Amino acid sequence: MNEDRDAAVEAAIDRYVQGRRSVSEQLDEDQRSEISALLAVADLLWEEAHGAPPLADDPVAAMLGLVPDPTRSLDPRALARVTRSAGIKPSDLSQALTERGWKVSTGDVFNWQTKGSQEVSPALIQAIAEITGSTIDSLTVDLGASPASVELRAVTDTPRFKALVVRWAQLRRTSPDLATSALTARLATSVHRGGQPDADQMLNSLEALVAALEEDGPGASNR
Amino acid sequence: MSEVPPSDWAALYQQHRDAMYRVAARVLRDAGRADEAEDAVMAAMDSLMKSPPTNVKNWQAVMVTVAKHRALDLLGSAAARHEVATDEARRLDSTVDGLADDVVELVDRQRAGAVVWDKLALLDVRHRAVVRDYIQLGRPRQQVAAELGVTPGRVSQMAKEALRILREALESEGVKP
Numbered sequence: 001m002n003e004d005r006d007a008a009v010e011a012a013i014d015r016y017v018q019g020r021r022s023v024s025e026q027l028d029e030d031q032r033s034e035i036s037a038l039l040a041v042a043d044l045l046w047e048e049a050h051g052a053p054p055l056a057d058d059p060v061a062a063m064l065g066l067v068p069d070p071t072r073s074l075d076p077r078a079l080a081r082v083t084r085s086a087g088i089k090p091s092d093l094s095q096a097l098t099e100r101g102w103k104v105s106t107g108d109v110f111n112w113q114t115k116g117s118q119e120v121s122p123a124l125i126q127a128i129a130e131i132t133g134s135t136i137d138s139l140t141v142d143l144g145a146s147p148a149s150v151e152l153r154a155v156t157d158t159p160r161f162k163a164l165v166v167r168w169a170q171l172r173r174t175s176p177d178l179a180t181s182a183l184t185a186r187l188a189t190s191v192h193r194g195g196q197p198d199a200d201q202m203l204n205s206l207e208a209l210v211a212a213l214e215e216d217g218p219g220a221s222n223r
Numbered sequence: 224m225s226e227v228p229p230s231d232w233a234a235l236y237q238q239h240r241d242a243m244y245r246v247a248a249r250v251l252r253d254a255g256r257a258d259e260a261e262d263a264v265m266a267a268m269d270s271l272m273k274s275p276p277t278n279v280k281n282w283q284a285v286m287v288t289v290a291k292h293r294a295l296d297l298l299g300s301a302a303a304r305h306e307v308a309t310d311e312a313r314r315l316d317s318t319v320d321g322l323a324d325d326v327v328e329l330v331d332r333q334r335a336g337a338v339v340w341d342k343l344a345l346l347d348v349r350h351r352a353v354v355r356d357y358i359q360l361g362r363p364r365q366q367v368a369a370e371l372g373v374t375p376g377r378v379s380q381m382a383k384e385a386l387r388i389l390r391e392a393l394e395s396e397g398v399k400p
Contacts, residue, residue, distance in 0.1 A: 010379035013386065017361050019255055038386040040400035041339065041393065042358050048336045049359035050248035050257055052241040052264075060265050061240065064233040101234030101282075123233030170343065170355055175241075214348045 009035055016042055054165060054180040056156070065123035070149050074125060075141040076116035082134045083113070096131045097124070118143070119181075155199045156184055164203070167210050232272055239283050242329055243267060243290035250294035263294035284326045291325065335398050342392040346385055353381040354389075 008027055012035045015022055021039060023032050055061045083093060090109035097104040102124060112120065125136050132139075143149070155161055161183070169179035186209070187202055236243075247263035267290040279285055343351055349371060356367045357378055368375045393400055 006380070006383065009383050010376075013358075013382050014364065014379050017357060017364070017382075019253075019361075037390055037400070038383070041386050041390045044332070044336055044339045044400045045354060045359050045389075046252075046361075047245055047249065047332060048340055049355075050245060050252075050260065052244040053261075058240065059261065060236065060268055061233075063265075064236050064268070066233050066237055100231040101238065102231070103234075103238070121233070123231075127231060127234070166355070170340075170351065214351070 005031055009038065012039065013042070049166075052176070054162075054176040056180060057162070065126065066121045068119050068121050070118070070153070071143050072122075072140040073118045073143055074112055074116050074120045074128075075139060076113050078139050078141075079116075079128070080113045082132045082139065086132045086134075088132055093128065093131060097127055100127055102127060116141075151199075152184065152187055155187055155202050156180070158199070158203065160203050161206070164206055164210055167214065171210065171213055232268065235282055235286065236268060239286045240264065242283060242287050242333070245333075246287050246325070246329060247290045247294040250291055251297065254298055256297070259297055260294065263297055264290055266293040266296070281326065287329055288325055335393070335400055338393060338396060338398045339389055339400070342389050345388055345392055350381050350385045350388075353378055354385050357382055358386075 008024065008031055012023055016039050023035050027035070052058060055067050058066075061067055083090070088096075090113065091106045093109050094104045094106045104124075111117065122136065125139055128134075129136050129139055165176055165179045165183055168183055169176050183206060186206060243264045244260050247260035247267075248257040251257050251259055251263065267286065270293070271286065271289055276285055343354065346354065352371060353367065356362045356370070357364060364375045364378050368378045371378070373381075390400070
């Protein structure tokens with residue numbers, strides 16, 4: 001009896017995955033109720049996997065200038081100079097950006113002024129330029145297409161890297177954006193160490209890391 | 224925040240793009256066209272930027288609703304609801320309160336989604352792989368089975384076991400999927 005019941009549930013799940021949400025009328029009320037409840041959980045899981053893609057893969061984000069430009073970086077000295085001459089404190093700038101819809105803290109502005117950032121998007125730099133009465137060109141430095149960044153891009157554009165991002169996001173219970181950043185940062189470390197690993201070696205290494213963490217389970221400590 | 228300078232559509236989009244994609248994918252899913260969510264979101268941003276609504280109290284409500292409308296347009300149910308962007312903007316202005324239901328539902332589902340995401344930790348690595356590859360991504364059962372070194376029937380069993388564990392975990396926290 002239980003085997004029949006299980007088989008009915010499994011068949012309903014298989015039909016669901018194929019896009020057919022039918023529950024046999026021949027099943028009793030309890031079975032139908034269980035199947036509906038399990039498919040509701042499956043719906044939730046499906047939706048979790050169908051949110052926005054990572055910024056770098058989102059054409060709308062690219063159109064709006066939300067994807068950081070690897071060849072230009074916010075220049076910390078230029079930003080400090082521009083804000084000083086405009087009499088704008090870090091807290092003023094973060095407040096002005098927040099009012100325009102950006103999620104920026106005073107600490108973020110301090111960091112930009114001391115360390116700069118390659119993660120600040122062109123759209124956000126444009127907003128900073130408008131607030132400070134400057135221009136994007138005056139706030140950024142040209143990094144050029146360094147061999148390392150070209151090498152990195154060749155890896156992060158691969159379907160294999162994107163599949164690892166999905167696994168990492170699930171493992172860390174984080175967004176695709178953060179997963180992409182985390183894995184890209186790991187790749188960047190290996191590129192900048194100067195060992196000249198090729199794309200396959202970098203992906204193999206990343207895959208091994210993800211697989212090891214998956215074996216440990218999502219609760220495993222950070223590596 | 225009620226008025227937004229054009230350059231800061233990017234900020235709004237960054238905040239709400241996940242919700243826009245989710246709602247568009249949900250609408251398109253039954254037609255097997257969830258992968259067109261990107262087109263709906265692109266069309267939504269295009270119409271919003273061309274005719275920005277004014278006096279907006281809840282940007283999430285507006286952006287999610289427009290994404291949903293554009294997804295419905297893609298399905299061809301546009302005839303009844305297609306309006307030029309200007310008309311839509313005017314309607315959004317006057318019915319902001321009416322948009323709340325969509326957002327309340329979306330927020331509830333996002334909250335439940337976060338819990339189920341968290342509860343995946345209860346599954347072992349192989350069951351998580353089945354959840355990801357079979358249920359979430361809808362990959363062919365045969366392929367998933369081959370990768371795990373099990374029979375296709377076992378994949379279905381593992382999917383059922385995973386869903387039962389997750390259902391129980393959600394119920395124990397009073398979360399309704």
